[in-house]
Each structure stands twice: as structure tokens, then as C-alpha cells.
Amino acid sequence: MADSSSVGPAAQEEWSSVVSAEAATRAPPPPTTITRPLLDLSGAAIGGSKEDHNPTIVLPNQSAEVSHFAIDLGGSLIKLVYFSRAQQEAKTTTTEAESNKKKLEQKRSGFLAGLRRHGGFPILGGRLHFVKFESSKLNDCLAFIKSKRLHRCSNGIEGVEALGATATAAAGKSSNSSSSPTTTMPEKNGEKNGVIKATGGGAFKYAELFKEKLGVTFDKEDEMQCLVSGANFLLRAIRDEAFTHLEGHKQFVQLDQNELFPYLLVNIGSGVSMIKVDEEGQYERVSGTNVGGGTFWGLGKLLTKCKSFDEILELSQGGDNSAVDMLVGDIYGGLDYSKIGLSASTIASSFGKVIAENKDLSDYRKEDIVLSLLRMISYNIGQVAYLNALRYGLKRIFFSGFFIRGHAYTMDTMSFAIRFWSKGDAQAMFLRHEGFLGALGAFLSYDKYGLANLTSHQCVERFPMGAPYVGGEVHGPPIRDLNEKITWMEKFMQKGIEITAPIPVSLPGTTGLGGFERPLARSGSLRSDSSAALNVGVLHLDPSLEPFPLLADPKNYEPNTVDLSDQSEREYWLRILFGNLPDLVEKAVASEGGTDDARRRGDAFARAFKAHLARLREEPAAYGKLGLANLLEMREECLREFHFHDVYMAIKERENEAALTVLPDLLAELDSLEPAARMLALIEGVLAANIFDWGSRACVELYHSGTIIEIYRMSRNKMKRPLRVDNFEAFQKKFIGSGGNEGSEKLVPHKRALLFVDNSGADVVLGMLPLARELLRRGTEVVLVANSLPAINDVTAVELPAIVAAAAKHCDTLRRAATAGGLLVDVVGDDGLTEDVAAVPVLTVVENGCGSPCIDFRQVSSELAVIAQDADLMVLEGMGRALHTNYNAHFQCDVLKLAMVKNQRLAEQLLNGSIYDCVCRYEPANYGSSALAN
Numbered sequence: 017m018a019d020s021s022s023v024g025p026a027a028q029e030e031w032s033s034v035v036s037a038e039a040a041t042r043a044p045p046p047p048t049t050i051t052r053p054l055l056d057l058s059g060a061a062i063g064g065s066k067e068d069h070n071p072t073i074v075l076p077n078q079s080a081e082v083s084h085f086a087i088d089l090g091g092s093l094i095k096l097v098y099f100s101r102a103q104q105e106a107k108t109t110t111t112e113a114e115s116n117k118k119k120l121e122q123k124r125s126g127f128l129a130g131l132r133r134h135g136g137f138p139i140l141g142g143r144l145h146f147v148k149f150e151s152s153k154l155n156d157c158l159a160f161i162k163s164k165r166l167h168r169c170s171n172g173i174e175g176v177e178a179l180g181a182t183a184t185a186a187a188g189k190s191s192n193s194s195s196s197p198t199t200t201m202p203e204k205n206g207e208k209n210g211v212i213k214a215t216g217g218g219a220f221k222y223a224e225l226f227k228e229k230l231g232v233t234f235d236k237e238d239e240m241q242c243l244v245s246g247a248n249f250l251l252r253a254i255r256d257e258a259f260t261h262l263e264g265h266k267q268f269v270q271l272d273q274n275e276l277f278p279y280l281l282v283n284i285g286s287g288v289s290m291i292k293v294d295e296e297g298q299y300e301r302v303s304g305t306n307v308g309g310g311t312f313w314g315l316g317k318l319l320t321k322c323k324s325f326d327e328i329l330e331l332s333q334g335g336d337n338s339a340v341d342m343l344v345g346d347i348y349g350g351l352d353y354s355k356i357g358l359s360a361s362t363i364a365s366s367f368g369k370v371i372a373e374n375k376d377l378s379d380y381r382k383e384d385i386v387l388s389l390l391r392m393i394s395y396n397i398g399q400v401a402y403l404n405a406l407r408y409g410l411k412r413i414f415f416s417g418f419f420i421r422g423h424a425y426t427m428d429t430m431s432f433a434i435r436f437w438s439k440g441d442a443q444a445m446f447l448r449h450e451g452f453l454g455a456l457g458a459f460l461s462y463d464k465y466g467l468a469n470l471t472s473h474q475c476v477e478r479f480p481m482g483a484p485y486v487g488g489e490v491h492g493p494p495i496r497d498l499n500e501k502i503t504w505m506e507k508f509m510q511k512g513i514e515i516t517a518p519i520p521v522s523l524p525g526t527t528g529l530g531g532f533e534r535p536l537a538r539s540g541s542l543r544s545d546s547s548a549a550l551n552v553g554v555l556h557l558d559p560s561l562e563p564f565p566l567l568a569d570p571k572n573y574e575p576n577t578v579d580l581s582d583q584s585e586r587e588y589w590l591r592i593l594f595g596n597l598p599d600l601v602e603k604a605v606a607s608e609g610g611t612d613d614a615r616r617r618g619d620a621f622a623r624a625f626k627a628h629l630a631r632l633r634e635e636p637a638a639y640g641k642l643g644l645a646n647l648l649e650m651r652e653e654c655l656r657e658f659h660f661h662d663v664y665m666a667i668k669e670r671e672n673e674a675a676l677t678v679l680p681d682l683l684a685e686l687d688s689l690e691p692a693a694r695m696l697a698l699i700e701g702v703l704a705a706n707i708f709d710w711g712s713r714a715c716v717e718l719y720h721s722g723t724i725i726e727i728y729r730m731s732r733n734k735m736k737r738p739l740r741v742d743n744f745e746a747f748q749k750k751f752i753g754s755g756g757n758e759g760s761e762k763l764v765p766h767k768r769a770l771l772f773v774d775n776s777g778a779d780v781v782l783g784m785l786p787l788a789r790e791l792l793r794r795g796t797e798v799v800l801v802a803n804s805l806p807a808i809n810d811v812t813a814v815e816l817p818a819i820v821a822a823a824a825k826h827c828d829t830l831r832r833a834a835t836a837g838g839l840l841v842d843v844v845g846d847d848g849l850t851e852d853v854a855a856v857p858v859l860t861v862v863e864n865g866c867g868s869p870c871i872d873f874r875q876v877s878s879e880l881a882v883i884a885q886d887a888d889l890m891v892l893e894g895m896g897r898a899l900h901t902n903y904n905a906h907f908q909c910d911v912l913k914l915a916m917v918k919n920q921r922l923a924e925q926l927l928n929g930s931i932y933d934c935v936c937r938y939e940p941a942n943y944g945s946s947a948l949a950n
């Protein structure tokens with residue numbers, strides 16, 4: 017089954033050209049010197065799947081040569097890597113917020129223009145997809161390419177198709193023709209069939225056939241070259257790509273880019289190639305062996321009559337190889353041969369036991385045979401790899417190729433061989449995209465100057481919603497539209513494969529001496545539906561994401577505070593997310609009008625999300641290193657996948673309105689206070705208002721007990737100092753000096769403050785905006801940093817200007833600052849801009865690049881990265897951004913972390929406190945490094 021993401025033809029254009037329909041209405045950004053010769057990924061975004069519409073996009077510079085898939089035709093499998101542009105959400109009706117934003121975009125040319133280096137807001141996403149087919153099913157592959165129209169490049173026009181089914185419509189738009197997309201015509205209706213990068217033996221063998229059937233010409237790339245460039249790209253740009261697998265334990269490795277080379281790449285396809293890689297572009301195939309994946313599959317098939325590769329792997333899980341393998345003990349009468357370090361249980365000779373036993377094939381258990389075979393091949397490859405590593409003094413050995421199939425026993429056996437023979441000196445590592453190196457390398461060869469230089473902060477991996485079920489399965493016809501996706505999820509329900517029980521991972525005690533004693537790693541990496549072993553997601557490529565420049569120690573930065581590799585921790589959070597589902601689904605369905613269609617989508621969403629949770633419960637590292645932030649983000653992504661764009665929209669609007677009505681009173685109250693008392697009231701106000709969090713079960717229950725304003729008042733009145741973490745005095749000192757009136761030191765206000773806002777309603781209106789106002793009054797420029805995409809009831813960057821505008825009606829400071837920042841569109845007319853705004857500090861809004869309640873500072877929007885450079889204060893607000901993530905992160909500027917803890921367990925664990933406790937953690941610039949120095 018193919019993944020459900022969309023695809024659109026590739027483009028050649030300037031790096032800075034923006035191709036969204038919306039962007040087309042704006043003046044193009046000035047040309048930059050960076051040109052991307054082939055695929056333009058500029059402005060590609062982190063974001064959900066937005067494939068419901070298919071706007072036609074104009075790509076003025078696109079060349080007909082360009083295509084957007086590459087193919088690796090191997091002896092056993094055909095691998096395809098293809099690119100798709102994520103579409104813009106082309107809603108038929110534009111919401112008020114969106115039209116406001118458009119106006120703003122036109123108006124705010126001043127302050128923010130310099131920041132928009134890549135244009136694009138909202139931004140388009142570009143994605144790399146990975147699919148494979150058995151080489152014997154070449155026709156399936158051809159059909160897939162046709163149905164996705166991967167072979168067609170339109171000349172100058174790119175129809176971004178939503179999913180396969182809309183291909184015809186997209187073609188119709190771009191060509192004014194209703195010709196069937198399956199017609200093979202080299203050139204027709206302004207479309208051209210492309211020149212495709214191809215590698216592997218089939219690039220030669222099938223070149224004619226592809227020409228004939230699809231009209232595409234192969235541009236052949238060398239197979240070894242592709243493997244190497246694919247590996248280098250993965251190791252450089254994809255987080256959590258490489259991992260070790262020892263005794264059933266998978267661990268991701270953080271590779272130091274400066275210590276990557278040299279390494280040995282062992283690609284186990286049908287046959288095995290061993291390549292010494294010295295540096296980017298410099299390599300040598302130093303060895304190979306014809307005993308490889310083809311050998312295992314071929315012999316396995318003969319011996320078991322199994323029809324599929326996975327079936328054989330599955331069988332092996334129940335095997336005992338000592339039924340066919342001759343062990344040292346068999347030869348030595350049950351004794352060890354300790355003089356040369358071999359235990360009695362070491363395999364002396366694979367299949368050797370069969371010789372003396374007068375039995376037929378049918379007398380042996382298939383399970384035992386395939387296990388012995390798997391062990392024999394894996395161990396042998398491990399050993400040959402080690403010898404080659406030894407020959408060249410290489411310590412790092414990466415294994416790739418589809419023979420591995422993410423299979424625990426295979427990896428354990430090879431790791432064991434390497435560790436044993438190198439006496440622990442060399443290390444076996446595996447790659448999540450194991451079988452796609454060649455295809456990826458071929459793809460990268462389209463664009464040596466752009467894509468190949470992407471770094472890890474520009475790549476976000478996401479899982480297609482089918483991942484729990486279709487992970488590595490050989491792909492069938494593509495899922496064509498949302499409806500099919502839903503139907504498909506429903507099928508699983510009918511089959512009763514809803515949420516699978518966790519498979520206990522029974523782990524081995526591997527042997528000591530000369531080799532594997534017994535087949536041990538039988539972790540649940542293959543399930544009965546034999547589809548889940550390989551979890552390769554879709555890579556979202558986003559050149560506009562950048563590392564946040566103020567991280568004190570970017571190399572060691574870890575966003576997640578809670579470590580979900582801890583089993584009980586993981587179970588707890590998985591259960592929380594599971595438990596919150598029914599309520600979420602109900603809200604989601606209501607947010608889309610409560611129609612039958614919405615209900616179906618809601619059910620499908622719940623099923624897909626539960627499947628992900630179940631998958632992660634089984635294999636926590638299935639999708640890379642797992643943290644709470646990833647789980648929370650996955651939930652939002654999953655909602656978007658089923659076209660729930662903003663589940664809490666109504667709640668957000670209602671709460672904004674309610675909060676705005678009491679804002680004037682609050683501001684008056686604040687203004688009546690002395691500076692020191694006011695500061696405290698402001699901070700307590702932020703904390704009290706942070707109670708409005710629809711992601712917290714406890715809080716949602718609380719909301720039944722009163723109106724928004726009542727709850728806010730209650731929350732404020734309950735606030736007691738000292739807070740659970742209370743650095744208020746330190747912050748106050750920095751802010752208004754000691755006591756506010758000693759006058760000994762002259763206080764220099766912060767130059768620019770980044771306020772990372774959390775929730776809509778009281779939280780932002782009664783908490784953060786008054787704080788922003790206070791900062792502005794002290795001459796500090798304020799940037800409100802908000803989500804790019806909705807997540808729970810968090811306020812988004814798109815929504816903020818309207819909220820600020822409404823608040824500005826009650827406050828002159830806000831009004832002037834917002835005007836200076838170009839935020840006020842509907843409230844203040846053009847003459848508002850003629851005011852002397854130079855004298856007022858600026859209030860503006862930037863998006864953070866995220867669509868999650870947490871923030872990962874390794875990847876933020878480029879505009880945030882730019883504006884942060886001059887910031888000397890950050891306020892991180894809310895549980896997601898200040899506790900779940902970044903609680904332990906240090907920054908180069910002053911940081912104030914403000915949050916109310918709305919989860920009992922987190923309160924206990926992190927703060928030794930209890931639910932509704934508050935955190936006011938102040939850390940002066942470079943707090944972490946000075947702590948280290950002490």
C-alpha cells in the first residue's frame with residue numbers, strides 16, 4: 017500500500033521564488049545569489065498533510081528536463097524516491113483571520129520585510145517519499161508512477177495534485193485537456209515526460225522498457241556513487257537515522273559530523289557491496305560478497321516454499337537453529353573448547369547437524385531451517401565486513417540494504433559478529449532508511465547544490481498515517497484521496513486489527529564465547545500482519561527552518577525534559593493521550609460542523625492515532641528517538657492528516673472574546689500599582705491565566721465549574737508565594753532594580769524581548785499582553801512568538817494580530833507599538849502610520865515554525881531565527897514550551913520560564929510539587945555555562 021501523501025511535478029526556479037497562490041499576489045522578494053538548479057524547496061514547510069485541494073501553481077522557470085523522482089532498480093527490489101510539494105490549504109472561503117493576514121502582509125512591509133528571507137507565509141512544504149516494489153512486479157511500479165504522474169513534467173506549469181485520484185483533474189487544469197493520465201505520450205498537451213535519474217542494474221536492463229511504457233529516458237547514475245551520497249545525506253541531514261542494535265536493544269547514535277569519515281558502508285541487497293568512504297564524494301568499493309540478501313531469500317524460498325520474504329522472517333522468529341546447526345558441543349561431547357575461546361553452544365558449522373541425521377527436508381521444522389539460514393548469512397556478512405574494516409582500520413561500519421529489513425535478529429547477529437571479532441573496537445550501525453540509499457543518492461544527483469546541502473534542522477520526518485500498518489510493505493496502488501484513506505482505516509476496524517496489544521519484548525542473553533549460542537533476539541519487530549518492521553516516514557524538507565541562534569549549547573540541546581525511553585514514563589503518557597482521545601474526537605467532529613463526513617474523519621483519525629500509539633508502545637524507537645514533544649506533535653499532525661484544521665477554533669474565539677471584555681479593568685488595576693507590585697501582579701497574572709489549557713484533562717474538568725472569568729479570578733486568588741520555583745526576585749532585580757528606588761545602579765532595559773505565547777483567551781489576553789505592554793513602556797521592543805499552525809488551543813501567529821488589535825482599543829501603548837510593528841490593519845487607518853512611531857518601541861508578531869504545543873529550538877522559522885539575533889530577553893510561557901520542553905535548556909540571553917503545572921505526575925517528578933503549582937524560573941544570559949564554570 018502506498019503512503020497517502022501527495023505529489024506534484026518538480027520545479028526549477030530561483031531559490032527565492034515563491035510558488036504559493038497567495039505569494040503570487042505579493043511582490044516577489046528580491047533575487048538572491050543562491051540559485052537552486054533543479055528542485056526549488058524554498059519556503060517548504062513543516063506542516064501537516066494538506067492534500068485536500070489542488071491549486072495550480074505557476075513555476076516560470078521550470079525546465080522540462082527536471083523531474084521529481086529517482087529510481088533504483090535492483091536485483092530484488094525497485095526503490096523509488098519521489099518529491100511532492102505540500103499544497104497550500106486552498107479553502108474555498110477565506111476566514112477573517114486569513115484575509116487580515118493578507119492585508120497585514122501587504123502593510124508590514126517595513127519592519128518584517130528584511131526578515132522574510134525566503135518569502136512564503138504561509139509556506140509550502142516539500143516532501144520526499146519512499147516506496148518500493150518487488151523487481152518481479154515491475155508492472156505495479158509502472159502503474160504507480162503513472163497513477164501519481166511522476167513521469168510527467170508540465171512545461172512551465174505544475175499542477176500540484178492532491179493524491180493519485182486527482183491526477184486527472186490536475187492534468188486537466190494544466191493542460192486544458194481531459195486526456196487520461198495513463199496514456200503514454202512523450203510530449204502532449206504541453207507536458208513532457210522527463211529524464212529520470214536511475215541507478216542499479218535495472219537502469220540498464222529496463223531503460224528501453226521505461227522509454228516505451230512511460231516515455232521517460234533514464235539518466236544513469238553509478239550505483240556505488242548513489243549508495244555513498246545517499247548514506248552521506250542520511251547521516252548528515254536526518255536526525256535519528258543511525259542506530260546500534262545489540263542484544264535486542266536499539267539505540268540511536270548522535271554522530272559527530274567531524275568524526276564521520278572514514279567509514280565502511282556495507283550494502284546488503286541481493287548481493288553485498290562493501291565501500292570504504294573517506295569523505296564526501298571520495299570512496300572505493302573495497303569488497304563484496306555474493307552471499308547476500310538474494311542468497312537468503314532464494315535458499316529460504318527453496319527450502320520453505322514461502323511466498324514472501326517477510327513470511328520467512330516471521331517464521332524464523334519461532335525457530336531453534338540447534339536443530340540443524342552443528343554446535344561445538346556436538347563435536348566435543350558437550351564440552352566447551354575453551355582453549356580457543358569457543359563455548360559448547362557456539363555454532364561450529366551452520367547446517368552441519370543435518371549430515372549425520374538421516375532425515376528429509378520435510379522432517380525439519382521450517383522455522384529452524386530459516387533461522388539457521390538467517391544466522392548463517394548475517395553472521396558471515398558481519399564477519400566479512402569486520403575483516404574489511406580491519407584491513408583499512410575503520411571503526412565505524414554502517415549496514416544498509418533491504419536484507420536487513422529492520423529485523424532485530426539480523427541486526428543483532430551482525431552486531432555480535434562485529435563486536436566479537438573486533439573485541440569491542442568497531443561498531444555496527446544501521447540506518448532507518450536502509451534500503452533507499454541508492455534511490456536517494458540518485459535523487460540527490462538532480463540537485464547537487466541544493467538538496468544535497470540540506471542539514472538536519474531543515475528536515476523533519478513525519479509518518480504517513482498508514483505507517484503503523486504499511487510501514488515497509490511492498491507498495492500496491494496508491495491511496496488516492498481522503499475518502500480512500502478513511503475507507504482503508506475502516507477496513508482495519510472490520511478486520512478487528514484495531515489497537516494491538518503490546519508484544520512483550522523477550523530479550524536475549526547472548527553468548528559469551530565464540531559466537532551466538534542461540535537465536536535470541538525475537539523482539540516483536542515483525543507482527544502478524546508482517547508490515548510494521550520498517551518505519552520510514554516522509555521527509556519534510558524545509559529550507560526555511562533554522563536553528564534558534566540563542567541556544568547556549570546547540571550541540572547538546574535536547575528539547576524534551578521527560579525521557580520517554582523510560583518505560584513507565586512512556587506508558588503514562590501514552591495512556592494520557594489515549595484517554596484524551598474521545599473528547600478530542602468529539603471536539604474535532606464538532607469543529608467541522610458535526611456532519612457525517614466529519615464523524616467518519618473523526619473515527620478514522622482516532623483509529624490512525626491509536627494505531628500509532630500502539631505501534632510506539634510496541635516499539636518506542638520505531639519512529640526515531642521518542643520524546644513527549646514528538647507524541648504531542650504527532651497528535652496534531654494526525655488531526656491535520658484527516659483534515660481537522662483547527663479543532664479548538666470556536667473555543668479559542670469564545671475565550672478571546674471573554675478575556676478582552678475584562679482587559680480594560682485589569683489594565684486599570686495594574687496601573688494603580690507601584691512598579692514592584694505591578695511586576696509581581698503581571699507575573700502572577702501570566703501564571704494564573706496559564707490555567708486555560710485544553711490539553712490538560714484536569715483543567716478541562718475544571719472549566720465545568722465556572723465561567724472563564726471566574727476561573728481566572730480563582731486562579732489568581734489562589735496564587736501563593738513562594739511559587740514552586742520562584743526566581744521572581746532575581747528577575748525583578750534585573751527588571752526594575754533593587755527595590756525599584758535605590759537608584760544606585762542605572763537600569764538598562766532589555767532591547768528586544770521574545771514572548772513565546774501559549775494559549776488563546778485569558779492566557780494571552782490577560783497574561784502575556786499586559787506583560788508585553790509593561791515591557792514596551794520600559795522601552796523594550798516586543799516580539800510575540802506564536803505557533804505557525806494550530807495545536808490544541810494555542811494561539812497562532814495568524815490569529816494574534818486581530819487579538820492585539822482588539823486589545824489595542826483599550827491601551828495606547830499597545831496601539832502605538834502595534835502600529836509601529838505594522839500589526840494594526842483594521843483598527844488604525846493609514847493615517848495611524850503617520851504618527852511618530854519611531855519614538856515608540858515596536859510590537860510585532862512572528863511565527864515560530866511549529867504546529868505543536870512544544871517547541872524544538874533546533875528548528876524554528878527563519879524569521880524567528882533572524883529576529884532572535886538581537887533579542888536579550890526570552891519569556892517562555894506554558895507547560896509545553898517551558899516544562900515539557902526547554903525546562904533544562906540554556907540560552908545566550910536572559911530567560912524567564914513561566915508555567916502553571918497542569919499535570920500531577922509532571923509536578924511531582926519535575927518539581928517535587930503538585931498540580932497547579934507554578935514555575936517562575938529566571939536564568940540570566942548564559943546561566944548554563946556559568947553554572948558549569950562554577
Ligand SMILES: Nc1ncnc2c1ncn2[C@@H]1O[C@H](COP(=O)(O)OP(=O)(O)OP(=O)(O)O)[C@@H](O)[C@H]1O
Binds near residue numbers: 089093216217285287
Ligand atoms: N519484500 C521483499 N521482497 C523481496 N526481498 C526482500 C523484501 N524485503 C526484504 N528483502 C531482502 O532485500 C533484498 C534486496 O535488497 P535491496 O533492495 O537493497 O537490493 P537490490 O537493489 O534489489 O539488489 P542489488 O543491489 O544486489 O541489485 C532481497 O534479496 C531480500 O533479501
Ligand SMILES: CC(C)(CO)[C@@H](O)C(=O)NCCC(=O)O
Binds near residue numbers: 090216285303304
Ligand atoms: C552486483 C551488485 C553491485 C548489484 O547491485 C551487487 O549485487 C553486489 O555487490 N554483488 C556482490 C558481487 C561481489 O562482489 O561478489
Ligand SMILES: [Mn+2]
Binds near residue numbers: 088090216285
Ligand atoms: Mn541495489
